Amino acid sequence: MNINNFKTVEITTDLLILGGGMAACGAAYEAAFWARKKKMKVTLVDKAAMERSGAVAMGLSAINLYLGLKNKKNTITDYINYVKNDLMGITRDDLVANIARHVDSSVHLFEKWGLPIWKDAEGNYINEGRWQIMIHGESYKNIVAEAAKKAIKELGENGEYLERIFIAEPLIMDNHCVGAAGFSTRENKVYIFKARAVLATMGGAVHIFRPRSVGEGLGRSWYPPFNSGSSAYFTIKSGAEMTSQEVRFVPVRFKDAYGPVGAWFLLFKSTATNALGEDYMKKHAAELKKWAPYGTTNPVPANLRNYLMMIEIEKGNGPIYMKTDEAIKNLIDSFTNKMAAAQKMKELESEAWEDFLDMTVSQALLWASTDVEPEKRKSEITACEPYFISSHSGASGAWVSGPRDLLSGKYHWAYDNMTTVRGLFAAGDASGASSHKFSSGSFTEGRIAAKAAIAFCADSSFRDTIDKDKIHELKKIMLRPLVTYSKYNNYSNDEDVNPYFIKPKMFMFRLQKIMDEYAGGTGTAFKTSKALLEKGLEFLHYMHEDSEKLAASDLNELMRCWENIHRLWQAEAHIRSVLFREETRWPGYYIRTDFPEIKKEWKCFCNCRWDLEKQKWEMMKKEIVELT
Amino acid sequence: MPSFVINEKCDGCKALDKTACQYICPNDLMVLDREKNKAYNRAVEMCWECYSCVKICPNQAIEVRGYADFMPLGAAVQPMRGTDSILWSVRFRNKEIKRFKFPVRTIPEGTLEPDAGYATGTDDISSPLLRTEPGSLGLSELPDIGCSKK
Numbered sequence: 001m002n003i004n005n006f007k008t009v010e011i012t013t014d015l016l017i018l019g020g021g022m023a024a025c026g027a028a029y030e031a032a033f034w035a036r037k038k039k040m041k042v043t044l045v046d047k048a049a050m051e052r053s054g055a056v057a058m059g060l061s062a063i064n065l066y067l068g069l070k071n072k073k074n075t076i077t078d079y080i081n082y083v084k085n086d087l088m089g090i091t092r093d094d095l096v097a098n099i100a101r102h103v104d105s106s107v108h109l110f111e112k113w114g115l116p117i118w119k120d121a122e123g124n125y126i127n128e129g130r131w132q133i134m135i136h137g138e139s140y141k142n143i144v145a146e147a148a149k150k151a152i153k154e155l156g157e158n159g160e161y162l163e164r165i166f167i168a169e170p171l172i173m174d175n176h177c178v179g180a181a182g183f184s185t186r187e188n189k190v191y192i193f194k195a196r197a198v199l200a201t202m203g204g205a206v207h208i209f210r211p212r213s214v215g216e217g218l219g220r221s222w223y224p225p226f227n228s229g230s231s232a233y234f235t236i237k238s239g240a241e242m243t244s245q246e247v248r249f250v251p252v253r254f255k256d257a258y259g260p261v262g263a264w265f266l267l268f269k270s271t272a273t274n275a276l277g278e279d280y281m282k283k284h285a286a287e288l289k290k291w292a293p294y295g296t297t298n299p300v301p302a303n304l305r306n307y308l309m310m311i312e313i314e315k316g317n318g319p320i321y322m323k324t325d326e327a328i329k330n331l332i333d334s335f336t337n338k339m340a341a342a343q344k345m346k347e348l349e350s351e352a353w354e355d356f357l358d359m360t361v362s363q364a365l366l367w368a369s370t371d372v373e374p375e376k377r378k379s380e381i382t383a384c385e386p387y388f389i390s391s392h393s394g395a396s397g398a399w400v401s402g403p404r405d406l407l408s409g410k411y412h413w414a415y416d417n418m419t420t421v422r423g424l425f426a427a428g429d430a431s432g433a434s435s436h437k438f439s440s441g442s443f444t445e446g447r448i449a450a451k452a453a454i455a456f457c458a459d460s461s462f463r464d465t466i467d468k469d470k471i472h473e474l475k476k477i478m479l480r481p482l483v484t485y486s487k488y489n490n491y492s493n494d495e496d497v498n499p500y501f502i503k504p505k506m507f508m509f510r511l512q513k514i515m516d517e518y519a520g521g522t523g524t525a526f527k528t529s530k531a532l533l534e535k536g537l538e539f540l541h542y543m544h545e546d547s548e549k550l551a552a553s554d555l556n557e558l559m560r561c562w563e564n565i566h567r568l569w570q571a572e573a574h575i576r577s578v579l580f581r582e583e584t585r586w587p588g589y590y591i592r593t594d595f596p597e598i599k600k601e602w603k604c605f606c607n608c609r610w611d612l613e614k615q616k617w618e619m620m621k622k623e624i625v626e627l628t
Numbered sequence: 629m630p631s632f633v634i635n636e637k638c639d640g641c642k643a644l645d646k647t648a649c650q651y652i653c654p655n656d657l658m659v660l661d662r663e664k665n666k667a668y669n670r671a672v673e674m675c676w677e678c679y680s681c682v683k684i685c686p687n688q689a690i691e692v693r694g695y696a697d698f699m700p701l702g703a704a705v706q707p708m709r710g711t712d713s714i715l716w717s718v719r720f721r722n723k724e725i726k727r728f729k730f731p732v733r734t735i736p737e738g739t740l741e742p743d744a745g746y747a748t749g750t751d752d753i754s755s756p757l758l759r760t761e762p763g764s765l766g767l768s769e770l771p772d773i774g775c776s777k778k
Contacts (some may be wrong), residue, residue, distance in 0.1 A: 026736065029742065033759040037751065048654040057654045058678040070766030097773050098756075103766040112744035114735040138714050139732040151742050163658070185656055215697030216630060218673040219655075225674055226655040264746045354730050357716050361705055362677040365694040368720045369703035400634045403756060406773060417698070447758050455753045556656055618717070 001486030003479045006188045008471060009040025009571060013043040013160075014457045014463075015450065016193050018167050018180060019201035020046030021054020022141075022439045025148035026106065026200050026446030027453075028157070032151035032159060033453040035480045042152065043180065043193065044161040047202075047559070048226065050145040054203055055224055055389075055429075056439050057370060059138040061358035063117075063624045064438035066107045066125065066133045067100055074130065080628050083436045084130070086393055088294045088585045089603050090244065092628035094411050095192035095434035096449060103587045106444045106538040107133070113143050129266035131436075137358050144443065164561045166190055167202070167230065168478045170238040172612065173465045177424035178237050181474045185555050190475050199422045199449055200398070201442075204389035204429035205229035205570045209521040211255060211385050211514035220362055222251050222258040223387045228515065228563035229570035231430035232388065235398040236569050239612040240419035242398055243432040243605050243622070245570075246577035248386040249394030250526065250589050252306050254322065255380035259363025261322060263355040268348070270327035272309070273379060274317040284308040291587070291598060302393040304398060306383055306588025314525065322381050324352070324374035349375065385522050386589065388570055390432050392443045394589075396574070397432025397621075399607055400425070400449075410625045415456045417449035420609075424454065425449045481552035481561040489553070501551035504560035507543070511564065511571055514539045519575050520590040529594040533579045540572050572617075573608060580619045581606045630675030630692060631658075631682060633667050636687030640665035649681035649690060683709045711736065 015035065017027045024044060031042045046053050067074045079100045084091040111117050116136035118126040125133040152159035164185045171179035171194070179194040193365055205228060206221045219225050264270040273279050281300070288304060289294035295304050309320055330347055335341035352374050356364040366372075372379060376414060386401050390397040398419045402411035423499055426448040428442035437445055481504075488500035496503050518536030520528035547565050552558040582591045583599040605622040633649075635736045640660055641647040647667045649658035657669050658681050667689075669675060684692045691706060702721035705713050712733050746760035749769075762769050 030759050032742075033748070034753055038753065049652050049658070052652050052654050052678070052680040054654070056682060058676070068772050073772050076771065101771050101773065102758055102761070102765075104766065105758065105761050108764045108766060109746075109760060111734075113740040114733040116731045118732050136731045137708075138730065142737070143733065146737065146740055147742050150740065154742070180725065213695065213697050215695070216673050217695035217697045219630065219675045220677060220695055224654065224676050225677070226676070258750040350728055353716075353718065353726070353728050357705070357707075357714075357728065358730070361679050361692070362694065364675070364716075365692065365703055366699055368705060368718050369694050369701070371720050371722045371724075391667060405756065412632045451753065451758060556659075559656065597688075604695055 001482050003475055003483065006190050006475065006479060008190050008192060008475060010194065011043060011190045012194045014040035014196045015042045015453050016180060016195035016198045017042065017044040018198065019054070019203060019449070020044065020048055020050040020163070021058055021135065021201065021203055021428065022144065022442040023430070023446035025050070025144045026318055026443035027201060027427065027450035028148040028161070029151045030447035031454055032154050032451035033484055034451050035153055036467065038454055038458045040454055040457050041158040043195070044152065045165050045167060045193065046161065046163050047185065049163050050161065051142045053145070054141070055227060056141040057224065058361065059358045060135065060140050060439055061260065061355045062128050062132045062134050063135055063440045064132045065103050065436060065441045066131065066302045067104055068125070069104050071124070077606065077628050079131065085294050085297045086257050087247070087395055087435050088301060088303070088598070090247065090395065090433065090585070090605060090624065091435065092402065092411060092433040094406040095400070095431070096401050097406055097438050097627055098416070099434060099444050102448065103440050103444045106447070107440050107447070110144065110166050111148070113147050115140060115143050115260070121260045126394055128263060132262065134267070136354070139440070163578055166562060168562045169474060170198070170234050172238050172421070173463060173467055175239060176422040176463065178463050178465060180234070181478060183478055183555070185557065185559050190478060192466065192471050192474070194461050194464060197425060197453040199425040199427065199453050200234050200430040201428045201446055202230035202234065202430065203227040204387060204391070205232060205567060206387050207508060207566050208388065208511065208515055208571050209385040209522065210359060210516035217256065220257060221385045222253055223389055227429070229388065229566040230563070231426065231574060232396070232570040233566035235419060235424065235426055235430065236573060236610050238421045238424050239417070239610060240398050240421045240424060241607050241609045242437060242573055243550065243607045244390070244395035244397065244607055245573040245579050245591055246606055247586065248397035248574065248589050249392050250303070250306055250386050251384050251392070252381055254363055254385055255382040257360060257363040257366040258384055259356045259360040260382060263351070264322055264324060264327065267461065268327045268331065270323055272320060272322050274312040276317060280308045280312045281305065284381035287311070303586040303588035308589060310383065315488060319380045320382065321378040323378050325376055325378050328375040328446060329447065344452045369380055383522070388574070389429050390435055391429050391437045393435055395433050395435045397430055398426040407625055407627060415452035417445065417452055418456065423460070446453065479547070479558070481550045481558055484549060485551035485553050488551070495553070501549045502546055504550055504552070504557060504564045507546070507550060508564045511543060511567055515571055519578065524588065527591045527593050529592060530579060533575050536575050537572070540568065540575065576617055577606050577608055580608070630672045630677050630695060631669050631690050632668070632693055634689050634691065635666060637687045638666045639687060641686065648684045648686060652680045652684045654678060654680060665733060679707060683707055
């Protein structure tokens with residue numbers, strides 16, 4: 001294995017968009033328009049194929065963020081208050097407001113682009129809940145990708161998108177992000193991208209905590225297994241300030257296949273109970289007062305709903321059931337006419353199955369393999385393993401500049417969505433403390449960030465500061481797992497067991513074991529403490545050392561090596577932030593057993609930064625300034 | 629084993645420069661065995677069962693056998709994705725079959741217009757208005773936040 005056999009491809013551009021999911025597609029769509037006016041070049045780099053890339057790859061059955069401002073259905077203030085309460089007061093109002101004032105525009109575009117949205121007889125969107133609308137979304141991502149590709153094409157030779165390239169490292173010069181380095185997962189090529197501005201939109205992180213299923217079902221994480229912490233790694237290793245790294249997300253979903261529960265709770269008005277038939281939300285209503293004012297405000301925050309369920313599981317009162325049979329019966333009973341009731345039943349059956357077939361086919365397969373017809377039999381629900389996803393009810397991501405016109409510029413230090421590193425922007429799961437953006441909001445935030453990034457490009461000069469030696473060094477670092485493998489693999493007669501290296505799969509399992517047992521995964525019922533977290537950090541230290549001995553036999557395994565290096569850094573940012581915040585604020589996400597209560601003095605953001613020069617972590621509190 | 633390839637039906641996409649499943653898999657799992665000229669899923673435990681390979685296969689050569697660590701055998705869920713709708717067939721362990729059909733697009737693939745007929749209300753890159761706004765919002769201007777007291 002000679003790294004000189006890998007061709008080095010250098011690409012110079014103005015705006016470099018990293019990722020291919022909803023935020024990246026929104027970014028490409030918006031960037032193309034403004035880049036044409038400013039004569040700028042836009043390059044998008046995706047590790048997969050854009051038409052099925054990112055968390056919306058499989059499709060979705062609902063768009064979870066639509067305000068309906070044109071029909072005066074909601075106000076932006078109501079929305080900010082909803083998000084803030086769900087996150088127990090820890091939210092950047094300015095970022096949430098900025099997304100909320102634009103998001104309807106994105107949804108209207110999706111509809112014009114051909115996305116089938118459910119409508120009532122008057123032609124109005126059908127809501128699932130207050131902020132959610134129902135869609136026939138099997139091809140949601142294909143449609144959005146088509147728009148993004150067409151937008152890039154508008155730029156002619158100044159627009160390009162490259163697929164199957166994995167971005168491993170940022171290029172940083174004097175606190176300025178000047179590009180990114182990666183490699184092809186298809187041919188022996190290393191890519192060096194030099195850019196005026198870089199937008200990180202590579203999604204959240206999965207497979208950091210040990211999943212509940214560890215055989216074939218390892219891949220059946222609720223969020224996709226290909227979201228491997230690349231956004232977090234890229235921004236952390238750029239030296240950017242990060243926020244809310246402790247705010248993981250633990251969704252409660254149908255057990256094992258992790259099918260969505262939103263339609264059942266919101267559209268079908270189902271309840272969930274313990275094995276004794278008791279509604280745990282009613283049974284433990286008094287518990288919510290301990291978490292006031294958030295716990296006593298409707299809707300009850302997602303993490304507290306989880307928490308009340310977890311109390312029942314701890315008492316041994318499981319399984320926990322979604323009463324699908326009862327919900328359907330209640331909906332049918334309102335029809336006195338038999339024909340109408342039969343018709344309604346047929347509709348509900350189709351809606352219930354579509355909910356899974358659009359976005360979690362495995363759940364339909366699980367129902368079929370256990371002969372479950374939801375109108376006849378209830379189904380189990382459970383709390384999944386933790387994920388890092390700031391577009392849902394989690395919040396971890398980079399700390400980004402807010403808009404100039406909100407909060408008198410309190411959080412405005414640069415262009416919208418620029419991190420604390422010049423030229424580095426973040427959106428979607430890559431930007432933190434702006435939860436509940438979901439698919440539509442991530443696309444929208446990508447648009448906001450890309451427009452700002454093109455403005456940044458127009459105002460700044462190109463810095464070609466990456467010399468040949470640096471490029472060679474990056475190439476050596478990126479390809480090291482291939483070199484390690486070829487150097488030592490003949491020593492042992494086992495492909496995976498070798499004292500000189502570690503394969504990425506075992507590296508990932510070790511990380512998952514540490515996180516599960518020390519950082520409050522499902523194995524410890526989401527409980528942790530200072531002593532456990534510090535022990536976990538000790539083991540992560542060995543992992544950092546061992547990461548230099550990762551080995552790859554081919555390009556696919558090389559990608560797996562880098563995905564797990566990325567996961568390791570997200571894991572460390574998480575442990576350090578959970579350790580720093582000496583309280584329990586989201587008991588249904590994790591409990592600090594040494595600080596089991598919520599505390600007023602911790603109503604603040606916990607931010608952190610990897611200091612590139614000192615090579616050490618810096619932890620800090622940041623004040624919360626509110627709009628409402 | 630999550631997605632798997634039926635030997636008899638797979639022709640290795642011989643007419644294409646790469647197999648369709650290899651092109652589409654978001655987790656880069658599908659590969660072509662050049663000797664056998666058959667595609668296969670190289671790491672089933674990393675498969676999300678997203679069905680992208682199943683839907684795109686020109687020969688309907690890919691199916692999904694549910695994760696064996698929690699799904700009893702015998703069921704199958706198979707789609708046929710057309711230009712404007714998708715037809716799902718759900719076969720239960722007890723052999724019962726249910727079929728569902730859902731729309732996937734309201735206009736043909738390849739025909740969308742990025743601006744969708746909306747004009748952009750500003751040329752100013754420092755304005756908060758985005759491409760196609762305010763028209764695409766259905767409003768005459770960007771909405772006020774409504775809580776600008778601070």
